[in-house]
Amino acid sequence: ASSNTSVPKTGTVVANADALLERLKFEIDLQTSIINREFTMVYQPIVNLQTGKILGFEALMRWIHPVRGFVPPDEFITVAEDLGAIGALTDFAVEESCRTLKNILDQTDGDPDFFASINVSGRDISRLGFAESLALTLDRYGIAPKSIRLEITETACIFDSQIVRDNLEAFKTMGFGLSIDDFGTGYSNLAHFKTMPLSTLKIDRAFAGDAHENPVSGSIVAMLVGLGTALNVDIVAEGVETVHDVRALTNLGCRMAQGYFFHKPTNSNDLLALVSADQGR
Ligand code: C2E
Ligand code: CA
Ligand code: CA
Ligand code: CA
Numbered sequence: 001a002s003s004n005t006s007v008p009k010t011g012t013v014v015a016n017a018d019a020l021l022e023r024l025k026f027e028i029d030l031q032t033s034i035i036n037r038e039f040t041m042v043y044q045p046i047v048n049l050q051t052g053k054i055l056g057f058e059a060l061m062r063w064i065h066p067v068r069g070f071v072p073p074d075e076f077i078t079v080a081e082d083l084g085a086i087g088a089l090t091d092f093a094v095e096e097s098c099r100t101l102k103n104i105l106d107q108t109d110g111d112p113d114f115f116a117s118i119n120v121s122g123r124d125i126s127r128l129g130f131a132e133s134l135a136l137t138l139d140r141y142g143i144a145p146k147s148i149r150l151e152i153t154e155t156a157c158i159f160d161s162q163i164v165r166d167n168l169e170a171f172k173t174m175g176f177g178l179s180i181d182d183f184g185t186g187y188s189n190l191a192h193f194k195t196m197p198l199s200t201l202k203i204d205r206a207f208a209g210d211a212h213e214n215p216v217s218g219s220i221v222a223m224l225v226g227l228g229t230a231l232n233v234d235i236v237a238e239g240v241e242t243v244h245d246v247r248a249l250t251n252l253g254c255r256m257a258q259g260y261f262f263h264k265p266t267n268s269n270d271l272l273a274l275v276s277a278d279q280g281r
Helices: 008-037 073-082 086-107 131-142 162-175 215-231 243-251 268-277
Strands: 040-048 054-065 069-071 115-119 148-151 177-183 200-203 235-236 256-258
Touching: 008 054, 008 073, 008 200, 008 268, 040 086, 040 268, 054 073, 054 086, 054 268, 069 073, 086 131, 086 268, 115 177, 131 162, 148 235, 162 177, 215 235
Parallel strands: 054 115, 115 148, 148 177, 177 200, 200 235, 235 256
Antiparallel strands: 040 054, 040 256, 054 069
16 A cells, blocks of 8 residues: 555545445344344342342343344344434333333232333423333233333433423323432433432442542432432432442442342343242342
8 A cells, every 4th residue: 555645544445335335234224133032031139238138130132143242222222222223222121121020020929019110211201102102011910100110311301302201291190110220420400309209319339339439429319319208209229239338338328239249130030039039028
């Protein structure tokens, strides 16, 4: 190759073309897997921080591609959102979570407050009739909306559309729980929370996971717990990995937690076994 000035530029273009091709392949694989339903759900218990008793679970999606192997959900969820294909994945997550929750409620003594927490994207709540379609799915399983918490990230809580406002209003009327996910990492206007039918704030592991050793994180957790208490909602600390995390978060006033210290995400059968073993506690 010559050393004329167009070389780096051409190189850049080629690199971008490679990246573009990669992205297109990824999109095709994702679309194909959506059509072929090549996804599964795993479930991570949400526990009482002090006793470890399982209070509910969060449903998390897994995509194991025949060639790519495990693809992190952070990666494929964003692409699915860009493709306008997230709705199909959310519907699948809701369906599977309802099946799992129903199984647990049927085969255990049935704590009436036991819940399934399901991640929904900003795109979902911008879908006309999303709340009603959720209600129909729950109906088929005989599950009450109050047993379901919808996890929405702080940044996805955009109120600039009438459809979003209608969905949130319908969630409230129907009795769904609403969780703010990754709380503390967004830039939301706290005034929004005054009008939202909130049930849970989930404190991001960026703070919850190092509150025991980082005073700034500790202060942030304390502030978020104070806010949650004032709003009368549950506070869930995410990413609890060690006994140090447990002690620090307990001292900071957290009551609920989720993390590898307690349980990793598991399949539906293993979750049922865990909840069954947990009974009578
Ligand atoms: P998220 O909603 O904040 O989910 C919590 C993530 O933390 C999960 O990662 C979980 O496996 C992980 N985690 C749980 N305990 C620990 C711990 O003690 N330490 C560490 N380091 N991590 C822990 P995962 O399953 O990889 O999911 C990543 C993200 O992908 C989720 O973050 C969520 O934003 C998105 N996601 C996953 N499943 C779905 C889904 O069904 N629908 C939508 N819309 N998004 C999903
Ligand atoms: Ca979540
Ligand atoms: Ca989270
Ligand atoms: Ca940690």
